[in-house]
Amino acid sequence: MLSEERHEAVVALVRRQGSATVTRLAAELDVSEATIRRDLELLAAAGAVRRVRGGACDVRGSIRPEADPRPFADVAGTASAAKRRVAVRAAACIQDGDVIALDIGTTVAALCPLLEHRSLTVVTASLAVVNALADAPDVDVVVLGGLLRPNYRSLVGTLTESALRQVRVDRAFLGTSGIRADGTVLDSTPSEVGIKRGLLGISSRAYLLADHTKLPGTGFLEVAPLTAFTALVTDRPPATDALDLPEDSALEVLLP
Incomplete structure (x- = not known):
């Protein structure tokens, strides 16, 4: 076998x-x-x-607390105004004709209503993104295969990571569960970490979408340093004690 x-x-x-x-x-x-x-x-x-x-x-009968604290539908249903402001600012970075990658997560998913009438190619492992853009007339959706993680409507695993290595995108938009003061980007789900690192690897420009609650937020798994991203898209300027980056950092902080 x-x-x-x-x-x-x-x-x-x-x-x-x-x-x-x-x-x-x-x-x-x-x-x-x-x-x-x-x-x-x-x-x-x-x-x-x-x-x-x-x-x-x-997993469907016993969800790991650190991996799936709340189902995607519950979190998405309570999307904050801050997340929506982050999504609007991120959408302004996208040009018609771009090939973009959208991570899982509710902040990234909040981008979808803003993309329905754009001309784009969207690469994703998020079924929430697929559902949101399935009927968009000028959006080509490339769905990455893999094992279904039902509680968070995402595809994960070696098949997903292998598929990621076959594509290149102009811009990738990622979410996070938290950002440490030293700039370490965190996640809480082991199966998602490899996907996020893969998205960073295939993009010419990568944007981290995080409202102020993600500084510091939560998480125990290191994804990458914040300096690996082109920009942090957030809803308010980070406090000096919440984010302490090197003075020579080229990271942009994009605000509404």
């Missing part, structure tokens, strides 16, 4: 039963327990299962 087929079988078994032990999975698939442990680590990093002691659980 190929590794991809085995991974699909592992996820199917875990979802059907709600949980499964390493011993049970190894017996069902006729492979060693060491192989199953490696598979579970990869699948957990991709957001397909939740790793627990001795096995794995279905």
